[in-house]
Amino acid sequence: MSSHPESPFGNDLDEIDRIIIDELVSNARISNATLAQRASIAPSTALLRTRSLVERGILTGYHAEVSLPAVGRTVQALISVKLRAHDREKIDTFRERIPALPEVLSMFHVSGATDYMLHIAVGSTEALRDWVLDNLATDESVGHTETTLVFDHQLGNRGPLPVND
Structure with missing residues (x-):
């Protein structure tokens, strides 16, 4: 049994996935280099992991927050x-x-x-x-x-x- 809960999509989220998600939720405009640094992974790995989260349906989009x-x-x-x-x-x-x-x-x-x-x-x-x-x-x-x-x-x-x- 995984120490991480399984998502409803049947995809386990590991610690790196969670860091990437948290960083993107906090700031969707973060650079890939900064994202990689915060996740302690190579920039190419950060890009691949982010693309995987999109392909798996976990990240569903990026948006601008508008002051109503x-x-x-x-x-x-x-x-x-x-x-x-x-x-x-x-x-x-x-x-x-x-x-x-x-x-x-x-x-x-x-x-x-x-x-x-x-x-x-x-x-x-x-x-x-x-x-x-x-x-x-x-x-x-x-x-x-x-x-x-x-x-x-x-x-x-x-x-x-x-x-x-």
């Missing part, structure tokens, strides 16, 4: 959505339409009394009200919504869980 207030999206909200009926066609339409809207940051399908949680960012509380009215209250598949304003948002650990030896 800096681009005019100063109001964030979490909106719980309960669907009126669980008709597959309406669910599929909802699942395709909502995340494609430019205001939606994330959509989660959840258990419990709520069917979906939406994380959106808009320019004002008036824009938030209008967005809910235009996109949810008028949707025939939506039975109930509840909006919660986000005062602050802190990202947590986006990499693998620590290994307990």
Whole structure:
């Protein structure tokens, strides 16, 4: 049995993989030379190991983090959505339409009394009200919504869980 937990992809992550992932999560723009130095491996090995993580589906992309207030999206909200009926066609339409809207940051399908949680960012509380009215209250598949304003948002650990030896 490996001392490292197996990923859901059936790929064991060793210590070097974990270092590479942690460094890339911390700074996706890190140079390969610096990544190699921090992982105590050769730059060619760092490049091969990073490519392997991508090919294995463990690293799924690199992105720029945008300051939402800096681009005019100063109001964030979490909106719980309960669907009126669980008709597959309406669910599929909802699942395709909502995340494609430019205001939606994330959509989660959840258990419990709520069917979906939406994380959106808009320019004002008036824009938030209008967005809910235009996109949810008028949707025939939506039975109930509840909006919660986000005062602050802190990202947590986006990499693998620590290994307990």
